[in-house]
Amino acid sequence: xxxxxxxxxxxxxxxxxxxxxxxxxxxxxxxxxxxxxxxxxxxxxxxxxxxxxxxxxxxxxxxxxxxxxxxxxxxxxxxxxxxxxxxxxxxxxxxxxxxxxxxxxxxxxxxxxxxxxxxxxxxxxxxxxxxxxxxxxxxxxxxxxxxxxxxxxxxxxxxxxxxxxxxxxxxxxxxxxxxxxxxxxxxxxxxxxxxxxxxxxxxxxxxxxxxxx
Numbered sequence: 001x002x003x004x005x006x007x008x009x010x011x012x013x014x015x016x017x018x019x020x021x022x023x024x025x026x027x028x029x030x031x032x033x034x035x036x037x038x039x040x041x042x043x044x045x046x047x048x049x050x051x052x053x054x055x056x057x058x059x060x061x062x063x064x065x066x067x068x069x070x071x072x073x074x075x076x077x078x079x080x081x082x083x084x085x086x087x088x089x090x091x092x093x094x095x096x097x098x099x100x101x102x103x104x105x106x107x108x109x110x111x112x113x114x115x116x117x118x119x120x121x122x123x124x125x126x127x128x129x130x131x132x133x134x135x136x137x138x139x140x141x142x143x144x145x146x147x148x149x150x151x152x153x154x155x156x157x158x159x160x161x162x163x164x165x166x167x168x169x170x171x172x173x174x175x176x177x178x179x180x181x182x183x184x185x186x187x188x189x190x191x192x193x194x195x196x197x198x199x200x201x202x203x204x205x206x207x208x209x210x211x212x213x
Contacts, residue, residue, distance in 0.1 A: 010071050036053075050065060
């Protein structure tokens with residue numbers, strides 16, 4: 001009996017041996033139940049193996065060492081939750097790093113494997129609001145078992161962003177800055193001027209704000 005070709009299997013996190021039914025036997029065999037493979041692997045890669053028979057009275061003449069290949073498992077990711085991506089207004093669209101389970105979940109991940117995900121996230125705009133559109137791009141799979149997967153998700157999008165208002169206070173500045181000629185009334189007639197008369201505490205650099213009263 002002569003054999004040709006090798007065998008393949010998809011990664012499943014377990015130790016696997018070559019499936020002899022994938023081999024091509026010459027001449028063809030109708031029953032391969034007594035033929036087994038010697039050699040195994042767990043992670044994605046190629047492994048050498050030989051075959052043998054447990055049937056007494058027969059010798060299996062093999063053509064040599066064969067290759068058993070474990071191929072990557074397809075893996076995708078999806079965002080989770082509602083308003084999961086929340087931050088206090090900071091004047092930018094930048095988002096914090098992704099957190100597994102809280103922000104996203106893998107689909108196709110083998111239990112017990114260690115995986116992570118990195119990427120750059122942005123809100124659709126910088127303004128305060130709920131259920132805001134968000135997108136993560138430049139996704140990259142990380143973790144000890146990343147090499148065993150074919151990660152096919154190129155971006156993550158959703159309407160689960162939330163930006164909350166930033167606390168802002170105001171304080172008067174200077175001494176005797178607000179003045180007028182006596183007119184018998186207590187009303188201040190001069191409009192307030194930012195910087196000269198008052199300042200905001202907590203204002204994001206570059207924002208345009210004013211004060212009336």
